[in-house]
Amino acid sequence: MQIQENFPLRPYNTFGIDAKARHFSSFSSAEELEELLSIQSKQLSGSSNLPPLVLGGGSNILFSKDYDGLVLKNNIPGMEELTEDEEYVYVRAGAGENWHQFVKYCLGRDWAGLENLSLIPGNVGAAPIQNIGAYGVELAEVFWNLEAFHLQEKKIYTLTETDCEFGYRDSSFKNKNKGRFVILSVCFRLRKDPIFHTSYGSLHEELDRMGIKELTIQAISQAVINIRSSKLPDPAVIGNAGSFFKNPTVSIAEFEDLKEKFPGIVGHETLSGSVKLAAAWMIEQCGWKGYRRGDAGCHEKQALVLVNYGNASGAEILALSEEIQQSVFKKFGITLEREVNIV
Ligand code: FAD
Numbered sequence: 001m002q003i004q005e006n007f008p009l010r011p012y013n014t015f016g017i018d019a020k021a022r023h024f025s026s027f028s029s030a031e032e033l034e035e036l037l038s039i040q041s042k043q044l045s046g047s048s049n050l051p052p053l054v055l056g057g058g059s060n061i062l063f064s065k066d067y068d069g070l071v072l073k074n075n076i077p078g079m080e081e082l083t084e085d086e087e088y089v090y091v092r093a094g095a096g097e098n099w100h101q102f103v104k105y106c107l108g109r110d111w112a113g114l115e116n117l118s119l120i121p122g123n124v125g126a127a128p129i130q131n132i133g134a135y136g137v138e139l140a141e142v143f144w145n146l147e148a149f150h151l152q153e154k155k156i157y158t159l160t161e162t163d164c165e166f167g168y169r170d171s172s173f174k175n176k177n178k179g180r181f182v183i184l185s186v187c188f189r190l191r192k193d194p195i196f197h198t199s200y201g202s203l204h205e206e207l208d209r210m211g212i213k214e215l216t217i218q219a220i221s222q223a224v225i226n227i228r229s230s231k232l233p234d235p236a237v238i239g240n241a242g243s244f245f246k247n248p249t250v251s252i253a254e255f256e257d258l259k260e261k262f263p264g265i266v267g268h269e270t271l272s273g274s275v276k277l278a279a280a281w282m283i284e285q286c287g288w289k290g291y292r293r294g295d296a297g298c299h300e301k302q303a304l305v306l307v308n309y310g311n312a313s314g315a316e317i318l319a320l321s322e323e324i325q326q327s328v329f330k331k332f333g334i335t336l337e338r339e340v341n342i343v
């Protein structure tokens with residue numbers, strides 16, 4: 001383990017922002033993490049008082065400036081079946097495993113539950129942070145527990161679903177537990193007999209288009225991959241971090257009001273009786289879709305995705321995102337909340 005200084009972070013964030021870390025290292029076990037933290041507290045003179053920043057795949061982060069502290073890349077490996085009962089298999093993955101590789105590992109064994117979450121970039125350890133979700137499924141539905149290192153107490157805890165307080169793109173790690181824990185591994189409870197989730201509009205359509213006669217988790221995964229590849233920019237080609245904002249939620253009464261003023265507005269009712277609005281539609285209506293200023297832009301196929309065409313700075317992307325928030329508020333009276341973590 002080596003701690004490097006003034007380390008370039010461009011290859012470590014999918015926005016491709018050219019920021020630097022004052023100090024950088026990676027770790028592959030809880031022991032290595034502890035060792036690095038003790039070096040940090042004793043030897044990294046000149047480093048600011050910033051807490052260590054844990055990085056997975058860097059696919060949900062925007063560096064708006066250099067990080068004047070220690071960036072720790074989590075590389076903890078491992079995928080293993082822990083136990084099983086009649087209905088479920090319990091599978092653990094190290095936080096440093098690539099999310100989609102883990103999905104493929106489970107699909108290959110016919111363990112069901114992750115198929116709708118295929119091809120989401122990033123690593124296993126960050127998946128609980130915002131309770132990743134796509135095509136009608138959220139991580140919370142397959143989550144069993146996780147192991148995390150408490151940075152202050154220097155102890156490893158097992159946290160359950162209750163401790164994680166999952167919500168839409170939300171968890172306790174973004175609220176009361178923010179900055180407290182480093183997630184080391186996550187355990188999932190997957191079904192031996194699948195329950196298929198195919199009601200999400202575009203997923204249903206893609207399965208029809210593929211001419212699937214007998215539904216399988218592998219077919220759902222392929223349909224999700226097809227949709228994602230056709231709509232979302234590949235970070236290897238154009239820098240981005242997926243949806244930049246969350247889809248805002250309003251009451252049914254507010255939705256009815258909005259519909260009178262904007263008949264085309266897109267929203268769907270949630271189980272809790274509110275309406276989730278399509279932020280992409282509102283951003284598009286404000287004229288931002290396909291907009292580009294310098295190398296910062298709003299993607300031409302998906303207005304919710306902000307992009308870096310090459311050499312945009314994080315500050316430029318952040319400034320564009322604030323203009324988008326202001327114009328959506330001006331037109332619709334709706335405040336867009338950021339999904340991406342700003343550093
Ligand atoms: P990072 O960006 O490295 O980190 C994200 C945050 O978690 C940071 O605050 C970081 O400090 C913290 N963190 C990371 N690892 C740990 C750890 N081990 N312990 C403690 N804190 C940690 N998300 C969805 O939910 N659904 C989608 O459909 C989706 N589609 C996407 C499509 C594209 C093209 C892209 C680029 C992104 C998309 N995302 C989506 C967002 C992103 O993939 C997820 O948020 C993913 O879980 C981020 O993982 P990561 O390892 O890259 O996290």
Ligand code: EPU
Pocket residue numbers: 133134135136202231241242243244245246247266278279280281282284289301302303304339
């Ligand atoms: N739409 C537009 N203009 C656009 C794009 C979409 O008007 O440019 C409208 C369409 O009417 C469409 C609706 O918005 O029906 C919803 O679009 P889409 O199905 O693409 O989903 P989204 O709301 O844009 C959300 C998630 C994605 C996730 C997909 C699929 C959030 C913030 N985003 O996007 O997650 O992959 O649904 O479930 O909830 C991410 O979190 O980074 C992410 C990519």
